[in-house]
Amino acid sequence: MTRDEVRQAIMDILGDIAPDEDMSSLKDDISLREQMDLDSMDFLDIVMELRKRFNIEVPESDYQELVSMASCIHYLQPLLKDHQLAS
Amino acid sequence: MNNQVYPEERIVITGIGLTAPNGNNLKEFRESLLAGKSGVQKFETRYVGEVLAGICDFDVLKYQKKKELRRGTRVGSISIYCCREAFNDSGIDLESIDRSRVGVYLGVTEHGNVETENEIYNISKYDYDTKYWSHHHNPRTVANNPAGEVTLNMKITGPHYTIGAACAAGNMGVIQGLQMLRLGEVDIALAGGVSESIHTFGIFASFKSEGALAEHEDPAKASRPFDKNRNGIVCSEGGGVYILERLSDAQKRKAKIYGEIVGYATNSDAFDFILPEPGRQAECMRLALGKAGLKPSDINILNAHATATQLGDVQECKAIRDVFGGEQGVWINNTKSFIGHTMGAAGTLELSGNLPAFEDGLVHQTLNLDNLDPECHLENIVFGKPKQLDKVDYIMNNSFGMFGINSVLIVKRHKN
Numbered sequence: 001m002t003r004d005e006v007r008q009a010i011m012d013i014l015g016d017i018a019p020d021e022d023m024s025s026l027k028d029d030i031s032l033r034e035q036m037d038l039d040s041m042d043f044l045d046i047v048m049e050l051r052k053r054f055n056i057e058v059p060e061s062d063y064q065e066l067v068s069m070a071s072c073i074h075y076l077q078p079l080l081k082d083h084q085l086a087s
Numbered sequence: 088m089n090n091q092v093y094p095e096e097r098i099v100i101t102g103i104g105l106t107a108p109n110g111n112n113l114k115e116f117r118e119s120l121l122a123g124k125s126g127v128q129k130f131e132t133r134y135v136g137e138v139l140a141g142i143c144d145f146d147v148l149k150y151q152k153k154k155e156l157r158r159g160t161r162v163g164s165i166s167i168y169c170c171r172e173a174f175n176d177s178g179i180d181l182e183s184i185d186r187s188r189v190g191v192y193l194g195v196t197e198h199g200n201v202e203t204e205n206e207i208y209n210i211s212k213y214d215y216d217t218k219y220w221s222h223h224h225n226p227r228t229v230a231n232n233p234a235g236e237v238t239l240n241m242k243i244t245g246p247h248y249t250i251g252a253a254c255a256a257g258n259m260g261v262i263q264g265l266q267m268l269r270l271g272e273v274d275i276a277l278a279g280g281v282s283e284s285i286h287t288f289g290i291f292a293s294f295k296s297e298g299a300l301a302e303h304e305d306p307a308k309a310s311r312p313f314d315k316n317r318n319g320i321v322c323s324e325g326g327g328v329y330i331l332e333r334l335s336d337a338q339k340r341k342a343k344i345y346g347e348i349v350g351y352a353t354n355s356d357a358f359d360f361i362l363p364e365p366g367r368q369a370e371c372m373r374l375a376l377g378k379a380g381l382k383p384s385d386i387n388i389l390n391a392h393a394t395a396t397q398l399g400d401v402q403e404c405k406a407i408r409d410v411f412g413g414e415q416g417v418w419i420n421n422t423k424s425f426i427g428h429t430m431g432a433a434g435t436l437e438l439s440g441n442l443p444a445f446e447d448g449l450v451h452q453t454l455n456l457d458n459l460d461p462e463c464h465l466e467n468i469v470f471g472k473p474k475q476l477d478k479v480d481y482i483m484n485n486s487f488g489m490f491g492i493n494s495v496l497i498v499k500r501h502k503n
Contacts, residue, residue, distance in 0.1 A: 019153035041158070044222045070138060 005085040006077045010069060013049045017042050028069040050076070054083050090383045091271045093333055098265045099501060100345040100442070101337050102177025102330030102343035104169040107436055108141030108323050108426045109367045112172060117443045121473050122396065125307035127321050133208065133288045139301060139309045141323025142286040149158075150240065158393065160202060160227050161324070162283035163236030165432075168191055169328035170237045170277045177330040179275065181241060190273035191234040191247035192263040193278035193328070194256025196430035198237040198249065199228035200287040221462065235279050245273050253488025254392070256280045257327060257434025258496050262351045264331045274336060279328035279435035290322050297361070299396045301427075310428075312393035312421045313400055313463040321427030327435030342375040345442050346482070346498040348380025356491020363399055364491055368406035371493035372405065372485070376410075379497045383411045386497070387482050388450050389419045390437050392485040393463075394428050401462045401501070408465065418476065420469045424454035434486035438496060441482050445500040450474040 001009065007028075012035070014023060021036050032038055046066060050056040056079050058066070065075035103113050108126025110116030119126065130140035140430055147164050150171040156164060170191065174181055206224050213219040226232065235245040246267070252259040257280025264278025284290045294300040301319040303309035311317040329345075337344055352374035356364035376383060391407065393400040411417050422437035423429075429436050444450060456470035484496045 017154075019159075020156065037154075041222060048219070048221065052213075 001077065001083050002081060003073060003077060006068065006073050006080050009053070009080065009085055010072050010076070013046055013053070016049070017045045026069060028073070031067050032069065035066045054080060055078070089244040093269050093271055096269055097334040097347055098268055099334050099337050099347045100329045100498070102173040102176070102179070103326040103327070103345060103439055103442070104172030104176060105325070105436055105439055106143040106165060106168055107325050107429065108143055111143070111145040112174050112438060113443070116440055117182040120422070120440045121449060122164065123452065123454060124425070126323070127306045127309055129306055130285060131370065132285070132291055133204070135295070137293045137322050138291045139236050139303070139306045139427070141321060141325065141429060143146040143324050144430060155240065158223060159236050160232055160283065162195070162198065162233045162281050165283060165324065165326040166233040166237050166281045166328070167240045169245065169279065169281065169326040170241060170421050171236050173277060173328045173330045174241070177201060179330065179340075184275070186242055187244045188274040189243045189245045189468040190264065190267050190276050191237050191243060191245070192260045192276060192278045193234045194250045194254050194258070194260035194265065194431050194434065196250055196256055196282055196284060197251070198232060201229040201283055204287050204289060210247065237249055237277065253490060253492050254428065254430055254433055255486045255488040255492045255494035257436065258351070258494035259353060259434070259488040260482060261329060261331070261348065261435060262353060262494065262497060264329070265348055265351065268331060268333050274332070276331040277328055278331050279326070280433065281326040282324050282430035282432045284430045285324045288458060294320055294322065301395060308455050310395055310424050312345070312391070312395045312419055312424050312453065313404070313459055313468060314395070314456050315458040315460045317395040317397070317400065317460070319396055321423070323427035323429045325426065325429035325432040325436050327432050327439050329435060344501040344503055346445060347501050348496060349499040350375040350381065350497030351495065352378060353494045356493065358491050361489050363402045363487055365402045365405035365409065367491060368403060368485070368487060368493050369409040371495050372410045372483070375483070375495035375497050379495065381481065384414050384416060386411070386417050386483045387479045388441050388444055388482045389417055390441050390482065390484045391419055391421045392487045394423055394442060400460070403487070404463045404465055411421050411466070413466070415466060418450045418467045418469050418474055419465055420450055421453040424456070434484060434494060434496070437486070438484040438498065441484070442498065444476070444479040444482065448476045448479055450476060472473050
């Protein structure tokens, strides 16, 4: 997956988890929780969706890597390098 | 801390919120009942395949965001819709009241089966690896979930819980609300019953295994209480919630009053897991009459519980004959013939459908009663078309459930 594809994959997950949010102006460098109504159960949803969609395990010690879009991409791109974005 | 109790206070219904398979508010529901419109449809359910069911089509986004829907349960959504509608109907402004003095008391037949079945189905796609089991399963399946979702949505900080009472649960929610108002625990009770049961395949499969699941080529004709050709229950979802208040509070704010709950009773058969016992059912009706200070002949409409099982209908009719035998002025109807069995919601939904009779004097009919089973013979079953009465002063509502849990409510007309 390219960087843009990884970003899209995360956007797809966030779109499912927070269907009421307008994410068109989401800024990559600001924490997701500052820009969206997300709580700890939502972050567990992100972890679950990464497991289901890409067979990726995010250990609890790495949850902080999911704080912003930029950190998500940085953390997930190496793990997703051999994956394809579902069409 | 308010320590005042109100043992003698009269308790009244001042708001109604409901969703039934044939109406999403009291007006629509009543119109369907008077017009003979069924709400039973074909429904595809996991593993069992095509069944018949009563399905509600209320607007789930009227009071909830998409995220709330995703996180919560179907019955949570039904509960929120009914509680919000009841509040709107009552004219009470939610924003201006002390929400720590509101209690949420919802009857349920069962809770959690839907979500547990969904999760087992979900992990079956992952070779039953439980790391794919959702973290939402616990909050979705705790027994207080339906009432809890209401408190989150409406920011109610008073007590909330569900009352597990099989198919007597709707009436039991109302009894609980009434008691809490008299105890002074709350000033407003959201009380009634809810059900999401059609979303669990288990309920269909289990009734089928008992030989008690209704079948008919025409879905509208499947639910046939008292009829010779009845062949079982139509499972349905739904919700019916009342705003209950002490009469003095309702009068102070000049509320519209649907009726006063003058009698109630609950008891137990102590007889069998599933088979009903007419002796205890009759005793429950007599207890409610006694509490209301009424004679059987004072009742104008009796809404029967009958679910269209072979034995259940016969047993209830025995109980009714025992209490009301020979009374000419007691008119009997059955709502499940229209909407199937809405389980935890049945008590309040079925009572709701009759409450407008205080104003229009009409007893809605019992649908699909083409050939009365002689064993279900009662003096005055209303069928074929609604029955016009000169006046309706008292309505009795029966709701019975597994393990022989019986519940009866009596509501009196209130002169507004």
